[in-house]
Amino acid sequence: MKITYKSDYALKTILDLAAHFGNGPVAINDLSQRLDIPTKFLEQILLDLKRAGFVESRRGKVGGYSLGRHPGKITLGEVTRFIAGPVEPIACVDKKYSGCQDIGKCVFRDVWEEVNRSASRIIDNVTFEDLLKKSKKMNKAFTYQI
Amino acid sequence: MKITYKSDYALKTILDLAAHFGNGPVAINDLSQRLDIPTKFLEQILLDLKRAGFVESRRGKVGGYSLGRHPGKITLGEVTRFIAGPVEPIACVDKKYSGCQDIGKCVFRDVWEEVNRSASRIIDNVTFEDLLKKSKKMNKAFTYQI
DNA sequence: ATAATCTCTATTATATTAGTAGAGTATACC
């Protein structure tokens, strides 16, 4: 799991779409401006997310993107794994990697798998609905503070 | 935490040195042959590990590297964090990153921190002595199997 | 002395990530 710019952009995009869920499609331009993401880069990310079924799209005028499922049915884990790869270290899952020839003999593998399970337990239990609620709460608290 | 080739090499090197702990220094050439790591690359890794205090070195004839501390006093967490960076996603810890301006408002941060804590709990409780014991057990089991 | 072995800095090669470009396709609306 490597949260690169692409991963970060993807997660924030899904969160934004979650905030607009039910209100019709959101245009790439709106997203890219609001989230400060290069438009052309976001295009590609959205196409990836679409192929994975996280978002749906509609072309032409009044076109744009919308969430493919209810925010409560999309977990952070799903999206993260799709866009940022598995939580466990790449070496263990990379087929080309030959450092641990006899994989049953690698003492590190068990530990990484435990790390993986423990991280999965967390991120698989957070939905974008949860994150959205939290975000609204945070914004409110922030506003009142001023 | 990104287990690259370098990280992988480093962890295996420490484990090998743990296996030879107390028997005097091990030469880079021995390590590089046994672990199948490019010698010159391993040189650099060992220098890094030395600067961090994980290993000690001795030059000249009968020179080589040895563990700086008892294998039971070196945790997988320490070495991993040093060589592979923090467990949490880079965005959150990268100072140059400006995607989450108002860091108190980022809804993802809490989750990544929880992932981080949970992973740390695991890898900070595994020492190289533990890994070494496990490795010996595995090799024995493997031998008997044949 | 000298052979063995670590030390340090620089350089190169390869892979990944980030971003850009542009032509193409669908849709609403007049």
Next chain:
DNA sequence: GGTATACTCTACTAATATAATAGAGATTAT
């Protein structure tokens, strides 16, 4: 139908990170 709008797709470039290599220099046992 024409046209503006917005998604689709493939290719390309730039920047950065990773992996590896090269070579001169310093230390130590014998």
